[in-house]
Amino acid sequence: QKEVEQNSGPLSVPEGAIASLNCTYSDRVSQSFFWYRQYSGKSPELIMSIYSNGDKEDGRFTAQLNKASQYVSLLIRDSQPSDSATYLCAVRGQAGTALIFGKGTTLSVSS
């Protein structure tokens, strides 16, 4: 059974702080890793993708991947109240196959 694990939270951080979201996965042959943001009542929105070990930065977001440890994380710098949402980690094997999602971590950024 392929699994993706996330701490459900809620993770509470003050405005301007760094939020750190973590995810582990069970399938060692996973090749692609995604972070989606989902506001309440809305659909998942892709915010980051990462395919190789190391860090990938995009604006305030940094994704980190460690395939040896089967671990992927998302850092949000200078957190804003508008970042308050559920963050879903998703993992995929070969291209064109289904995403396996974690249950999501709820982030709350207080002003």
Next chain:
Amino acid sequence: GAGVSQSPRYKVAKRGQDVALRCDPISGHVSLFWYQQALGQGPEFLTYFQNEAQLDKSGLPSDRFFAERPEGSVSTLKIQRTQQEDSAVYLCASSSPSVGSAGAQHFGDGTRLSIL
């Protein structure tokens, strides 16, 4: 259109009725996925199409669920003899085969199905 379009946004049906949910993917996207998302959970895979071919239907929970994509564009997810446990948000996603995007999936707004 610019994004994945799903209709209806909300559907209420009585237990035992049949329902049909529609997905119009991003133009040019050959891959189309259906997911089911229960409250407080991540999306769970139902089925996958590449063009008109249904390549994986391993996630469909029962034979009451049926999906089709006859012309390789619009897809319909049909649920027959609905049960209360079918109440969920049904999400459709599409992806491009281009190397640059590496097949990232983009989601529609979903259909929220409530079975009374």
